[in-house]
Amino acid sequence: MYSALQASIERWQTMADGVGKEAGEVQKALVQVRTQHSDLCAEQEKIRYMKLGYIEQLKTAEHTHGDLQQSTHLRRFMGQLDRATQAITDQMAELQRQQRSIAARFRELNNERVKFETLAARAREQLKQTNARIEQKEADMLSAQRYLAKTRSNRGN
Numbered sequence: 001m002y003s004a005l006q007a008s009i010e011r012w013q014t015m016a017d018g019v020g021k022e023a024g025e026v027q028k029a030l031v032q033v034r035t036q037h038s039d040l041c042a043e044q045e046k047i048r049y050m051k052l053g054y055i056e057q058l059k060t061a062e063h064t065h066g067d068l069q070q071s072t073h074l075r076r077f078m079g080q081l082d083r084a085t086q087a088i089t090d091q092m093a094e095l096q097r098q099q100r101s102i103a104a105r106f107r108e109l110n111n112e113r114v115k116f117e118t119l120a121a122r123a124r125e126q127l128k129q130t131n132a133r134i135e136q137k138e139a140d141m142l143s144a145q146r147y148l149a150k151t152r153s154n155r156g157n
Contacts, residue, residue: 005127009120016116023109030102037095044088051081 058074061067 002127002130005123005130008123009127012116012120012123016113016120019109019113019116023106023113026102026106026109030099030106033095033099033102037092037099040088040092040095044085044092047081047085047088051078051085054078054081 054074054077058071058078061071061074
């Protein structure tokens with residue numbers, strides 16, 4: 001019984017360690033996705049500020065009846081900034097989907113790890129109780145032997 005419990009403890013702990021390691025890898029992926037999302041947010045904000053600057057340049061060019069070619073160039077460039085912003089928005093949406101999926105996997109793995117650790121703890125407790133019962137039986141047997149020895153020695157007197 002002792003060796004079976006010990007094997008059970010080792011098995012549950014090995015499984016918990018394996019799942020914990022995988023959860024760690026998933027957590028790294030989650031951090032990476034969050035970092036990418038944050039970087040894209042910063043990039044989108046930079047583009048937004050750039051576009052505001054170009055809008056001011058366009059207003060100035062149109063008010064001063066400036067070069068039509070410059071106005072056309074600014075409008076085209078702002079259109080490219082809009083497409084870049086849309087591409088970033090699409091990437092951010094995809095990263096959010098990935099983040100939800102990875103976070104769900106992390107929670108699933110973490111729950112599994114906790115389950116295995118709980119099973120290992122139960123097996124340890126069962127082993128502890130089994131050892132306590134064995135020790136109690138041995139103590140009882142020793143007490144009974146002492147009592148019998150004492151009883152025999154008292155009869156001999």
